Amino acid sequence: MWMPILLVCSSMFAQDCLVVTRNWEFHESLDKCLKVSVEKARILLKEPSVFHVKPLCQKIKLNVET
Numbered sequence: 632m633w634m635p636i637l638l639v640c641s642s643m644f645a646q647d648c649l650v651v652t653r654n655w656e657f658h659e660s661l662d663k664c665l666k667v668s669v670e671k672a673r674i675l676l677k678e679p680s681v682f683h684v685k686p687l688c689q690k691i692k693l694n695v696e697t
């Protein structure tokens with residue numbers, strides 16, 4: 632499973648960045664995950680307070696004992 636992640640920055644400084652995700656939104660393939668992540672990034676870039684958005688995906692192992 633893949634989880635979309637967005638790195639959202641309000642300026643060029645790293646301390647002004649946040650990592651945004653939903654821990655209930657998973658996708659079966661990397662391609663689908665990246666598509667969703669890019670769509671959400673484009674929405675955020677329309678906001679004047681957003682300086683930069685980096686769409687990402689992280690592979691998640693579900694139902695695996697640790």
